[in-house]
Amino acid sequence: MRTARFALCAAVLALAACAGPPSAEEVRGEIERQIPGARFEREEHLRLGRFSLGLVRWLASFDHDKEDEKDRALLYAISGVEVATYKVRSLPSPETLHLPEGFERRLREHGWKTLVRNEEKSDHAWIFYRGAGGAHPEVIRDLYIVSLDASELALVRVSGNLDKLMAEAMAQEPKKVARIAKSEG
Numbered sequence: 001m002r003t004a005r006f007a008l009c010a011a012v013l014a015l016a017a018c019a020g021p022p023s024a025e026e027v028r029g030e031i032e033r034q035i036p037g038a039r040f041e042r043e044e045h046l047r048l049g050r051f052s053l054g055l056v057r058w059l060a061s062f063d064h065d066k067e068d069e070k071d072r073a074l075l076y077a078i079s080g081v082e083v084a085t086y087k088v089r090s091l092p093s094p095e096t097l098h099l100p101e102g103f104e105r106r107l108r109e110h111g112w113k114t115l116v117r118n119e120e121k122s123d124h125a126w127i128f129y130r131g132a133g134g135a136h137p138e139v140i141r142d143l144y145i146v147s148l149d150a151s152e153l154a155l156v157r158v159s160g161n162l163d164k165l166m167a168e169a170m171a172q173e174p175k176k177v178a179r180i181a182k183s184e185g
Helices: 002-019 024-034 050-060 066-077 101-109 162-172 174-184
Strands: 039-048 078-090 112-119 124-131 140-148 152-160
Touching: 024 039, 024 078, 024 101, 024 140, 024 152, 039 050, 050 066, 050 078, 066 078, 066 162, 101 112, 112 140, 140 162, 152 162
Parallel strands: none
Antiparallel strands: 039 078, 078 152, 112 124, 124 140, 140 152
């Protein structure tokens, strides 16, 4: 009976992991598979989940500075963070580089949408997001940033109540948001 329960729990955990956002290593591996000749060497990798973020929140609770209250509120909106940087070992000409269609198609199949695509001569950046689905598909739950240039691949994943987080960030810096909106329009 214990073996059956363990197997069931392991299967549920494996399925839950598949439903979550891909890890930085998965994205790096997918980029290497999709772009012939691309090779990256891991430099930095930081992953904070619910438990480690809980510890950070607990430590932040000792700071009673009123000006930091908004920052603490933003911290509570985040449930997971992963940041990874990789040194580029080999890469086809950055000028001809585009995010592979197969990679984007797989992301779309799992509910991800492209928010920003910046494919300039030597710097490339893509931002993807995924909604909560169900009754609240407009609520942003996951954000993935992929930045690639001739020397570095940087991957940033943030999960949580991100629509609240972004609204608060925009409220704190309305002039910057207005400048960005004007430059995009």
